[in-house]
Amino acid sequence: xxxxxxxxxxxxxxxxTVIADLLGEQVPSPHPQAEMWLGAHPADPSRVVHGDGxxxxxxxxxxxxxxxxxxxxxxxxxDATLPFLLKVLAxxxxxxxxxxxxxxQARAGFAKEEAAGVPRDAADRNYRDANxxxxxxxxxxxxxxxxxxxxxxATVVLLHALDVPEIAPYTELLAAQPDxxxxxxxxxxxxxLPQSLLDTLVPALQAGCVRLAGxxxxxxxxxxxxxxxxxxxxxxxxxxxALLLNRVTLQPGEALYLPAGNLxxxxxxxxxxxxxxxxxxxxxxxTPKHVxxxxxxxxxxxxxxxxxxxxxxxxxxWVRYDTPAQEFLLRRLESDAGLTSVPVPDGGxxxxxxxxxxxxxxxxxxxxxxxxxxxxxxxxxDRGVHVLPRAEGTQLFLAGDGLA
Numbered sequence: 001x002x003x004x005x006x007x008x009x010x011x012x013x014x015x016x017t018v019i020a021d022l023l024g025e026q027v028p029s030p031h032p033q034a035e036m037w038l039g040a041h042p043a044d045p046s047r048v049v050h051g052d053g054x055x056x057x058x059x060x061x062x063x064x065x066x067x068x069x070x071x072x073x074x075x076x077x078x079d080a081t082l083p084f085l086l087k088v089l090a091x092x093x094x095x096x097x098x099x100x101x102x103x104x105q106a107r108a109g110f111a112k113e114e115a116a117g118v119p120r121d122a123a124d125r126n127y128r129d130a131n132x133x134x135x136x137x138x139x140x141x142x143x144x145x146x147x148x149x150x151x152x153x154a155t156v157v158l159l160h161a162l163d164v165p166e167i168a169p170y171t172e173l174l175a176a177q178p179d180x181x182x183x184x185x186x187x188x189x190x191x192x193l194p195q196s197l198l199d200t201l202v203p204a205l206q207a208g209c210v211r212l213a214g215x216x217x218x219x220x221x222x223x224x225x226x227x228x229x230x231x232x233x234x235x236x237x238x239x240x241x242a243l244l245l246n247r248v249t250l251q252p253g254e255a256l257y258l259p260a261g262n263l264x265x266x267x268x269x270x271x272x273x274x275x276x277x278x279x280x281x282x283x284x285x286x287t288p289k290h291v292x293x294x295x296x297x298x299x300x301x302x303x304x305x306x307x308x309x310x311x312x313x314x315x316x317x318w319v320r321y322d323t324p325a326q327e328f329l330l331r332r333l334e335s336d337a338g339l340t341s342v343p344v345p346d347g348g349x350x351x352x353x354x355x356x357x358x359x360x361x362x363x364x365x366x367x368x369x370x371x372x373x374x375x376x377x378x379x380x381x382d383r384g385v386h387v388l389p390r391a392e393g394t395q396l397f398l399a400g401d402g403l404a
Contacts, residue, residue: 001368001376001377002048002376002377003048003368003374004038004046004049004351004376005047005049005055006037006038007036008036008037009034009035009037010033014090015032015090015092016029016033016092017029018140019033020033023036023373033090036088037085037086037087038086038353038375038399039058039351040057040061040062041279043279045057045058045060048377062082066080066081068379069349069380070082070349070379071348074348078327081277084277084327084399085276085278086272086353086397087274088140088270088273088353089266089270091268093232093268094229094267094268095266095286096283096287096289098263098264098281098282098283099260099261099262099263099299099300100133100260100278100281100282101282102261103260105132105298106129106130106132106278106280107130110128111130112127113125113126113127123290129279131278133275133276133278133281134257134259135275136255136257136258136273137271137273138255138273138274138330138332139254139255140252140269140272141269141271142249142251142252143250143266144266145250147245147306149180149246149263149302149303150245150246151305152174152178152183155174155243155244156175156178157219159174161219162205162223166200167201167205180302186244187241187300187302188297190241191284191285193237198235198236198237202235202236202240205230205240205243206226206230208223209223210223221247222247225242225267228267229242233286236286237285238284238286241263241284242265246305246306248309250271250309254309255321257307257323258307259301260299261300262301262307263300263301274330274399275327275328276325276327282296282299284300317333317339318331318333319331319333326402327401328401329399329404331345331397331400333394335392335394335396339389340388340389341362341387341388343385343386344387345400345404346383346385347401347404348400348401348404349378349380349401350398350399351399352376352378352387352396352398353374354371354372354373354375354396355395357372357393357395358374358390359388359396360390362385363382363384363386364384
């Protein structure tokens with residue numbers, strides 16, 4: 001059991017306050033801080049802090065002794081790698097529209113690009129590894145996202161309500177075939193429109209959204225979403241694509257699981273994200289980055305719909321967020337006045353993160369203090385661990401694999 005130091009990733013959409021405040025650093029931060037990574041991903045691994053003050057890459061530690069740190073069964077199951085990546089995500093601006101491949105699609109895409117000699121850091125590379133990337137997002141603050149394709153009939157109602165002549169032909173395209181194939185046809189049409197046509201359609205759509213956003217009806221939220229996106233990404237095909245997606249708002253403690261093929265975009269908020277350890281992203285708009293339309297269309301699921309909002313399942317004093325993914329399992333602990341010592345579930349490698357208050361982590365005769373923003377690495381050998389929250393309101397997240 002050892003403390004971790006974790007890299008913070010600076011992307012333009014990040015917050016200048018959330019991660020800096022969590023870590024007790026200067027607020028606002030000099031640059032937007034979008035994600036803090038906790039794990040052994042090759043692109044930016046955490047560092048283990050030894051008792052003598054020495055630092056060692058968690059990636060190297062796992063690679064050097066996978067059987068001891070992961071356990072023999074898990075070392076074999078996960079090819080001697082840590083199968084999950086935990087993140088603190090803080091979005092002040094929308095992320096790109098994106099989807100992630102299945103494991104079969106990732107392996108085939110990675111092998112194809114490796115054979116073609118595409119550098120792994122190339123801007124037009126789709127597959128940087130051979131793994132899939134199912135993910136779970138658990139809200140720390142109110143969290144807004146576009147997730148999955150809305151039922152086609154409901155989208156037709158929205159498009160008719162906008163009453164924009166320029167998009168009428170596209171509305172009728174979906175109205176004539178209000179199913180997954182109709183969605184695929186409309187999405188493909190929109191995402192491949194020439195820029196000259198987008199420069200006409202998006203402003204016309206804005207005018208319709210202004211009218212609808214002023215109403216008190218149930219569609220004003222969708223209209224406001226499109227207005228917000230069009231202001232940030234004028235002339236982007238992703239603004240049109242956003243008309244087809246469900247807007248979901250999570251309250252703190254609520255979560256979403258996003259499987260392969262689910263088109264989504266996080267809009268604003270802070271959350272804990274847990275995923276299979278992969279960096280494979282197929283983008284669909286709201287970004288200046290590479291968009292590979294044929295590859296995106298190969299992975300998209302047009303029947304996905306909105307995923308259920310997860311509130312978690314009681315697991316002793318913890319709340320557990322179950323998903324189909326075997327690579328990860330997230331647990332959350334909210335301490336109250338009656339909690340003095342809480343066992344940490346055993347099983348494989350785990351990462352413990354404190355997001356509020358502070359706690360003592362006890363393994364045998366070893367105690368480690370975790371303050372807000374602090375994290376600890378627990379190997380497969382660390383069994384019988386307990387947390388002792390120092391104050392009511394302490395919040396902890398525990399990441400492990402789904403085999404636990």
